[in-house]
Amino acid sequence: MPADDETVGELVLRTPWLTPRYVGDPRASDAWWRDGRLHTQDLATIAREFNAVRQLVWDCHTRQDLLDQWFAPKGLTTKTKHMDFRDGGYWHYAMVTPDGQHYWNRLEYVETDPIDGYTAMDGFCDETGTVNPDMPRSKLVVTFADASDRTLVTTIVQYASPDDLQKAIDMGLEGGMASTMERLDELLLVLPAS
Numbered sequence: 001m002p003a004d005d006e007t008v009g010e011l012v013l014r015t016p017w018l019t020p021r022y023v024g025d026p027r028a029s030d031a032w033w034r035d036g037r038l039h040t041q042d043l044a045t046i047a048r049e050f051n052a053v054r055q056l057v058w059d060c061h062t063r064q065d066l067l068d069q070w071f072a073p074k075g076l077t078t079k080t081k082h083m084d085f086r087d088g089g090y091w092h093y094a095m096v097t098p099d100g101q102h103y104w105n106r107l108e109y110v111e112t113d114p115i116d117g118y119t120a121m122d123g124f125c126d127e128t129g130t131v132n133p134d135m136p137r138s139k140l141v142v143t144f145a146d147a148s149d150r151t152l153v154t155t156i157v158q159y160a161s162p163d164d165l166q167k168a169i170d171m172g173l174e175g176g177m178a179s180t181m182e183r184l185d186e187l188l189l190v191l192p193a194s
Contacts, residue, residue, distance in 0.1 A: 058115040073179035117143040136164035
């Protein structure tokens with residue numbers, strides 16, 4: 001990532017964007033290599049540094065009690081119905097508006113590698129957890145790395161097609177992620193350091 005993008009508190013969204021440090025990463029390589037070709041038109045990479053140690057940032061991404069405190073854009077709350085963070089487990093949750101409307105989501109954990117990263121399938125669903133086939137679904141490759149006394153979280157989001165990526169961007173992917181990451185910043189300020 002270019003040096004001018006490495007600032008605390010800024011969300012970096014690149015579509016497409018690829019950096020050589022991920023080439024050969026077993027969690028990420030199949031996220032863009034298909035049919036012997038490099039695909040980046042259906043990828044978004046979100047890189048963000050947090051002013052906290054990696055264990056604490058990892059915990060905030062993997063523990064229900066902490067996710068429920070920040071994982072939604074400002075103005076919404078998060079309500080977990082089911083959480084099982086492990087290979088083959090899933091997180092079923094809703095982002096809830098102030099008037100009580102629920103936007104359900106299901107994150108299926110494919111591979112977990114504490115405290116380095118995880119791979120998951122993400123999709124909109126209903127209250128029972130049935131994924132909505134009419135909405136874009138994505139594969140997430142999330143990595144956590146030490147950055148001095150901070151933590152760099154890089155999320156590679158792959159959609160089935162460039163059109164699906166564009167739909168997600170049109171639905172507010174960038175603004176929603178930026179707002180959600182700001183909420184994590186705020187939570188990290190009040191949590192005890194590990």
